[in-house]
Amino acid sequence: MEKRPKKSNHLSPAVRTFFNRGAIVYFAVGVAALFLLCALCAGWLTPYDPNKNVIAEAVQGPSMKHIFGTDEFGRDVLTRLIYGSRISLASSLMACGFAAISGMLLGLLSGYYEGAVGRVILRYVDLQLSIPPLLFTIIIGMFLGKGLTGLIIALGFGLIPSFVRLMHSQVLAIKNSDFITALRLGNIGDWQIIFNHLLPNTLAPMITMFAMNLGTTVMLESTISFLGIGIQQPTASWGNMVADGEKFLFTSPLLCILPGVCVVLLTVAFNIIGDSLADALDPRLRGKL
């Protein structure tokens, strides 16, 4: 029987490059997976209600009953950290998803139709970039009101320019390629070219941008919640936990330190994953880093 040629695995060089940085990448993937697990299984991981006040147990130090102690309302800190991961992950994933879809669409249109459409889109992006991201997110948040949905849209809006700019430059780079010219000559419609041919060829840098923005969004969400404009009490968010814990910095510093550590761990994990993805998906950087 004729031996069938072994199917080559196109993913392996990229996967190898992804893990090229060694232990630090495994650590980052592990941390992200751990928080994802916490967010998905929060109800099973802890017996406590994150929002239920037990004033008799207020501001207690670590014990067997409450591993990280309790806050000013007697709520279990570990439980609130676990539930806080839901807010951080949901807001960052959904805000980045919203920004990626809107930004890619606008970038595709501005790159493909360079004329008036392109100019209007790029002008909008330039205008948005002239306002600092945090201030812009806060102003959009004022329109949309406090709460998770408003926060996600406000965060997403702030990220749109980076996706538009990247997609625009990617489309400009490949829209004059021979295969796109051939498709045009073959009377293939604009929308079909944009979605079936341009989009798949520009996805790799978009995935990298998505991963890199996840860390930024985790940090921005905690910042806005810290300022008291984002997620409101009693819902647990790492940002509002730091704000509440600051009052007890002299007596129970853990209340302030632990939620901050969670923000740092998740942000750093996403940044490392983003960097490794950038290396893995960029053929020039495949190899030793």
Added chain:
Amino acid sequence: MNNYGTYIVKKAGDAIFSIFLISVAVFLLVHLMPGDPVRAMLGYEADEAAVQAARETLHLNDPLIKQYFIWAGNFLKGDFGQSLVLKTDIFQTIATRIPVSLSITLPAFVISTVIGIVVGTISATHRGSFADQSLTVFVTAFGGVPDFWIGIMLMFIFSVKLGILPAMGYVSPWEDMGGYLKHAALPVLVLTITSFAWIGRQMRTCMLDVLNQDYIRTARANGLPASLVHYKHGMRNTLIPVVTLLVLQVRSLVGGSLLIKQVFSIAGMGRLIYTSVASNDYLTIQALTMIIAVFVIACNLLLDLSYGFMDPRIRARGKRS
């Protein structure tokens, strides 16, 4: 007019048009807010006569286009009106806050730029080495620390535990230099730590891009010493992206300092932004957003003009590539 002259005129025209568009957006801010903006500013219990008087003062009963021209005309004269919440002149309030903010952000900008460029360059030129790995970990870790949290932690260490620096407050350098240095040390340190990590990361990427170019390989193949290749041919060609990222950093510092001012209770621009947002003081938010946007657009214009000096190709073409 030569090509560079045309380039300058085009870029200046673009900047003015951008300022016009952003002024329209900022002006509409008050009108697009949900609910009655005057009631939001005065409080929902304010009596009807006060609300009507405020509407008259703000020309809110006039047609929208007339309102815009009155507002834009006043803005150009530096008259931002009276804050309905703080009951003070907005121009005066902002004028007293800007020097406070600059005395914190400027030193942080200079220190973080110098450290960031050195760290990024070493990381790129010694790629894969232990130094690069350590610097990358360091830069990545500090890039992931929110500035408000690092502020609180440094306050905890240096003020609560060690008791060597004041936890909060501000002293003007013109009044007492020693007091200023003590009070500004922590906020400047926080802004420096968070900014230099970002600059270092971008510098490493820019430098790696340049070092991967063919002409660098050719220079090496011709036997030029590594230091000459890296620091003369390599660094010179990172000038445009580095200047670009420094201008972006100015934009971040304007907004990023918001948190630091909040944590250390410094009455700068950041704290003014926070209190205006928290108290629905739309008129102050309008003025602040407009001033920051004009500042950033002016920085971008200077950046575009500097491209012409740095890259002869841009000068020759009369437009940015």
